[in-house]
Amino acid sequence: AQTVTQSQPEMSVQEAETVTLSCTYDTSESDYYLFWYKQPPSRQMILVIRQEAYKQQNATENRFSVNFQKAAKSFSLKISDSQLGDAAMYFCAYRSGDNAGNMLTFGGGTRLMVKP
Amino acid sequence: ETGVTQTPRHLVMGMTNKKSLKCEQHLGHNAMYWYKQSAKKPLELMFVYNFKEQTENNSVPSRFSPECPNSSHLFLHLHTLQPEDSALYLCASSQDGGGVRETQYFGPGTRLLVL
Numbered sequence: 001a002q003t004v005t006q007s008q009p010e011m012s013v014q015e016a017e018t019v020t021l022s023c024t025y026d027t028s029e030s031d032y033y034l035f036w037y038k039q040p041p042s043r044q045m046i047l048v049i050r051q052e053a054y055k056q057q058n059a060t061e062n063r064f065s066v067n068f069q070k071a072a073k074s075f076s077l078k079i080s081d082s083q084l085g086d087a088a089m090y091f092c093a094y095r096s097g098d099n100a101g102n103m104l105t106f107g108g109g110t111r112l113m114v115k116p
Numbered sequence: 117e118t119g120v121t122q123t124p125r126h127l128v129m130g131m132t133n134k135k136s137l138k139c140e141q142h143l144g145h146n147a148m149y150w151y152k153q154s155a156k157k158p159l160e161l162m163f164v165y166n167f168k169e170q171t172e173n174n175s176v177p178s179r180f181s182p183e184c185p186n187s188s189h190l191f192l193h194l195h196t197l198q199p200e201d202s203a204l205y206l207c208a209s210s211q212d213g214g215g216v217r218e219t220q221y222f223g224p225g226t227r228l229l230v231l
Binding site for chain 2: 046
C-alpha cells in the first residue's frame with residue numbers, strides 16, 4: 001500500500017517570502033500522480049497543483065511550483081511571494097496510475113501560517 | 117467555488133438519530149466520493165461511486181449508508197452513530213473514476229457532531 005508523509009505539521013512564512021513544504025511517499029509503482037491540495041479555514045479543499053510521475057519537468061502554477069524527485073520519492077511544494085491568503089492546511093496526495101480506481105492517499109497535512 | 121456543493125454545512129445529532137448528508141456536483145462528472153476528515157488524522161476515503169455504481173467501500177461501518185441516485189447526486193445516510201464519528205465529511209467528484217488524467221474536486225464539507 002502507498003503511504004504519504006508530510007513531516008512538517010506546521011510552517012510559517014513572512015509575507016512576500018518563499019516557503020517550501022515537504023512531502024515524501026512510498027510506492028512500488030512507476031506510474032502515478034501527485035497532488036497538492038489547499039484547505040483554508042473555510043474547509044473547502046482546493047487543488048493547487050498536480051504532477052504526473054512520467055513527466056520529468058516540474059509542474060508550476062503561478063506562484064506555486066513543485067520539486068519532484070522521483071528517485072527520492074519526494075514531492076515538495078514551493079510557494080513564492082507568499083500572501084496572507086495562502087494561510088491554510090496543505091495536503092499532499094498520491095494516486096495510482098493503474099486505472100484501478102481513483103483512490104487518493106493523503107498525507108497528514110501541513111498548517112501554513114503567513115505573517116504580515 | 118469548485119462546482120461541488122454539500123448540505124448541510126453543520127449538523128449536530130444524537131446517537132439515536134437518523135440524518136442524511138447531501139452532495140451535488142454541477143461539473144458533469146461521473147465519479148463521486150465520500151471522505152472523512154478527523155482531527156489529527158489524514159483524510160480517509162469512505163466510498164467511491166463511478167457511473168452510479170459503488171466501486172469502493174473502504175471498510176466503512178454499516179451505520180454509514182451511501183446512495184447515488186444519479187451521477188450528480190450523492191447521499192450519505194447516517195444512523196446510530198457514535199461520538200467518534202464526529203468529523204468533517206467531504207464529498208468530491210471527478211470526471212471518470214478510472215481515467216488516467218483524473219483530478220478530484222471537493223465540496224466545502226459537512227461538519228458533523230455526534231452527541
